[in-house]
Amino acid sequence: MKSQTKIALLFSSGCLLIIILLSISVYYFSTQYSFTDFYKRLEIRAIFKAKSTLESEDMKAQAFKEVREQHLEILPQERDYVFEVNSNTTFDSQAKNMRLPLSFFTELVSKKTANYKNNNTFYSGILYQTNQKKYAVIVSANNYYNTHHLAYLRNIFLIAIPLASLLAVLIAIFVSKKVLNPVTDITAKVKQISSESMHLRLATLTDNDELSQLITTFNTMLDRLETAFETQNNFISNASHELSTPLTAIIGEADVTLNKKRKSEEYETSIKIILGEAERLEKITKSLLFLAQTGFDGKKQKMEIVRTDQLLWDVKETIDKLNPNNQIRLDLSLMPDTPEKLKINGNSQLLHLALSNIVSNACKYSSNKPVQISIGASQHQLIIIIKDAGIGIPESELKYIYDPFFRASNTKNFEGYGIGLPLARNIIRLHKGTITVTAQSGQGTTVELRFPSIH
Amino acid sequence: MQKTILIPTDFTIESLVTVKQAISQNPDTKLNIVLLYSCFITDSITDLLFYSPDKIINEHCHQNFHDAISIIRNRFSEKIEDMTIEVFHGYSVLSLENFAKKNEIDHIYISKNYAIKEVKNQFDIAPFVKKSNFPYTELAQLDNNFSFSQTDNLINLFNTL
Numbered sequence: 001m002k003s004q005t006k007i008a009l010l011f012s013s014g015c016l017l018i019i020i021l022l023s024i025s026v027y028y029f030s031t032q033y034s035f036t037d038f039y040k041r042l043e044i045r046a047i048f049k050a051k052s053t054l055e056s057e058d059m060k061a062q063a064f065k066e067v068r069e070q071h072l073e074i075l076p077q078e079r080d081y082v083f084e085v086n087s088n089t090t091f092d093s094q095a096k097n098m099r100l101p102l103s104f105f106t107e108l109v110s111k112k113t114a115n116y117k118n119n120n121t122f123y124s125g126i127l128y129q130t131n132q133k134k135y136a137v138i139v140s141a142n143n144y145y146n147t148h149h150l151a152y153l154r155n156i157f158l159i160a161i162p163l164a165s166l167l168a169v170l171i172a173i174f175v176s177k178k179v180l181n182p183v184t185d186i187t188a189k190v191k192q193i194s195s196e197s198m199h200l201r202l203a204t205l206t207d208n209d210e211l212s213q214l215i216t217t218f219n220t221m222l223d224r225l226e227t228a229f230e231t232q233n234n235f236i237s238n239a240s241h242e243l244s245t246p247l248t249a250i251i252g253e254a255d256v257t258l259n260k261k262r263k264s265e266e267y268e269t270s271i272k273i274i275l276g277e278a279e280r281l282e283k284i285t286k287s288l289l290f291l292a293q294t295g296f297d298g299k300k301q302k303m304e305i306v307r308t309d310q311l312l313w314d315v316k317e318t319i320d321k322l323n324p325n326n327q328i329r330l331d332l333s334l335m336p337d338t339p340e341k342l343k344i345n346g347n348s349q350l351l352h353l354a355l356s357n358i359v360s361n362a363c364k365y366s367s368n369k370p371v372q373i374s375i376g377a378s379q380h381q382l383i384i385i386i387k388d389a390g391i392g393i394p395e396s397e398l399k400y401i402y403d404p405f406f407r408a409s410n411t412k413n414f415e416g417y418g419i420g421l422p423l424a425r426n427i428i429r430l431h432k433g434t435i436t437v438t439a440q441s442g443q444g445t446t447v448e449l450r451f452p453s454i455h
Numbered sequence: 456m457q458k459t460i461l462i463p464t465d466f467t468i469e470s471l472v473t474v475k476q477a478i479s480q481n482p483d484t485k486l487n488i489v490l491l492y493s494c495f496i497t498d499s500i501t502d503l504l505f506y507s508p509d510k511i512i513n514e515h516c517h518q519n520f521h522d523a524i525s526i527i528r529n530r531f532s533e534k535i536e537d538m539t540i541e542v543f544h545g546y547s548v549l550s551l552e553n554f555a556k557k558n559e560i561d562h563i564y565i566s567k568n569y570a571i572k573e574v575k576n577q578f579d580i581a582p583f584v585k586k587s588n589f590p591y592t593e594l595a596q597l598d599n600n601f602s603f604s605q606t607d608n609l610i611n612l613f614n615t616l
Binding site: 331333334335336337338341372374376377378379381383385387438446448 | 475521522523525526527529530531532533608609610612613
């Protein structure tokens, strides 16, 4: 069921319930009231009857009779009965005459008043005492109000309830539409966004309600999706390019060599070229494999306590071996007093890989200008900053630097595949750290790494 | 021996470099460091009613600044006895001297290379320091023409190339 109909049904059934309960209670209480009211009317008539017929003083009786005739209207089918009551009256004949049950008379004698209702005929009786004699005065009449007024009320309800419920249903449909309209709008707009039109965004609402929050969330999700899509596309095209270049070289070299018989030296040189290209291919596939592995999950890696100053010295040593001309300076001016602050939880091999990637990049892209590695510890974090004075990164390309195989436009003169930094970021993420790169084209690059410290 | 020193700050990393240099100037002394943020007092009556120095500090103090302070404290935990940030509103030599007297300041250090930015309602107290009779030292980076490459970056706290 659509939630629109659900809301409409819920709303209208609630309204209907209220309407029906209200009408039933109104009808019930007005019926009750009309009964008690009618009994009172009959009782007054009984008193007047008793006074006018049984009063010993003639003048008084006459006055009561006149008042009764002039001011009390005669009820439909009004009848009155008066008879004397002794201690041994049985009421059998009266009960038969008036078609009243005996219980009515016993109640009359014991409580001095009694009411009885037979179909639409109402009976009210009083016990009147005068000159040491007791008389039962009983008045009966048809309840006109019951038959007419209540029937009219019932008819009103019978017509009003369907009309009111119809109105409730209409309002419910309107409200549910009004409430869910923005949602259907969003659905329609989101449907338009496909993999081909990832740039589309939902129009934001001006007011800051739940729906505009939903729209903003949707939009930020779309942003992320779009970047992920682009990254994926870039990755495939770059990867296939990177992998096909050495392959083409190998195939071309082999083709040319096999064209005709050659001297053994020529074979040697071409096989050397093929070997070189194959080694390059292996390097790329290996680093790709590593990237994929570190990207999966952190459960495989063994975590231990690592001292970062030791790690940085190791990294420097490794790079010294690979590139003896480097000018790495370890800045320990703000290294914390206590070695406890330098310890982080991590996998030293992976951290070594990430840091040497970043530091060797710094050396490479600054053509062996000085590279400064600073280390410091704040309250909860260990901070490592690597700063070089190299070519930097153009500002517009900063957001792509973590895409595998992406290489900035100013790196044409440097060899590389564009896997190092994404790999380093994956490793740093595994350690719950953050990496921030700030750079300006031609002004050098600063990489800030933060790791949560053990304390 | 213990000493209380005053260093002006505008909640930038660059202004904290002076702290580092001041500590190296006092190798054998325990230091009480008072970082002084100077700004004009607000004109608004309601703001004055709810005036609180902590509020002013919290408003300007950002995460990088916090981190930089805790880096320095971790580095020199043996030497730094205490490090507090105070707010100062007096725009005169006399009120600065009064403030220094009240807080029992022994020495003032100001930077030669970095001038406190006079943006919004904050002002630089360096001219008052120079005019006053209070003992002060002007500290410079490696050379006098040095300037910071990036503003408010944590790298500026460390030894710069």
